[in-house]
Amino acid sequence: MDQPLADKVRVLDAAGRRLSPCTGERAQGLVDDGKAEWADGEIPTIRLRREIELPPPPVPPEPPGKGRRLLLHACCGPCTTYPALHLRQQEFAVSAFWYNPNIHPFAEHERRREALRQFAGAIDLPLIEWPDYEMVEFLRAVAGREAHGQRCRICYRMRLERTAQAAQERGFAAFTTTLLISPYQDEDLIRAIGEEAGRTSGVEFYYERLRRGWSERGRLAKVHELYRQDYCGCIYSEWESRRGLPKD
Numbered sequence: 352m353d354q355p356l357a358d359k360v361r362v363l364d365a366a367g368r369r370l371s372p373c374t375g376e377r378a379q380g381l382v383d384d385g386k387a388e389w390a391d392g393e394i395p396t397i398r399l400r401r402e403i404e405l406p407p408p409p410v411p412p413e414p415p416g417k418g419r420r421l422l423l424h425a426c427c428g429p430c431t432t433y434p435a436l437h438l439r440q441q442e443f444a445v446s447a448f449w450y451n452p453n454i455h456p457f458a459e460h461e462r463r464r465e466a467l468r469q470f471a472g473a474i475d476l477p478l479i480e481w482p483d484y485e486m487v488e489f490l491r492a493v494a495g496r497e498a499h500g501q502r503c504r505i506c507y508r509m510r511l512e513r514t515a516q517a518a519q520e521r522g523f524a525a526f527t528t529t530l531l532i533s534p535y536q537d538e539d540l541i542r543a544i545g546e547e548a549g550r551t552s553g554v555e556f557y558y559e560r561l562r563r564g565w566s567e568r569g570r571l572a573k574v575h576e577l578y579r580q581d582y583c584g585c586i587y588s589e590w591e592s593r594r595g596l597p598k599d
């Protein structure tokens with residue numbers, strides 16, 4: 352039986368499985384060659400006379416964290432919310448790490464640390480805290496290089512190198528940082544310094560575009576009633592923020 356030529360014809364194999372459609376001309380050719388027959392129905396359809404062996408469905412990729420321990424450098428409670436939960440979804444066994452000698456004054460450092468403890472307690476997140484407050488080392492390291500971009504490079508390096516060291520000493524497979532979530536930080540520079548610290552320590556720096564979770568971070572911080580700071584951390588950023596000074 353000839354069918355009027357259609358633009359697209361549905362194709363079934365002998366077992367009734369749907370295959371890729373073909374043109375009406377191609378369908379009629381298969382029927383004329385005895386390889387298929389027209390099937391009843393409103394949609395033009397041919398049924399092949401043989402079964403087609405289909406490739407197995409693709410196997411979904413394994414989550415990157417599968418069975419791996421990751422040390423998450425945590426800069427504050429709010430910025431830890433989305434990254435910690437997201438990395439857990441990636442099946443990392445996540446621990447947080449507190450080391451932020453760039454947060455001044457000490458009372459502010461303690462307030463942010465307390466917010467992190469609060470969140471870690473709420474989600475049973477193991478938390479490792481660096482025992483010392485190395486504010487003096489930080490200020491010495493940035494002395495003479497206080498301009499915004501210059502001092503931030505030093506600040507990232509101090510924190511990421513310490514995290515890499517802690518990860519290496521404690522047998523973590525990877526480390527990363529909550530700094531990656533913030534649109535106010537230099538993501539490319541953080542990544543470059545993290546990867547360098549990873550090569551030196553032999554522990555992988557795990558990079559992911561965490562900024563996609565920025566608004567979710569805000570929501571979670573509200574849900575958990577976490578303290579939210581209004582300046583980056585160092586005395587210079589506090590001064591810039593209060594005075595509305597340009598950053599460079």
Ligand code: SF4
Nearest residue numbers: 503506583584585588
């Ligand atoms: S502005 Fe923020 S990132 Fe830059 S040095 Fe200060 S605390 Fe560190």
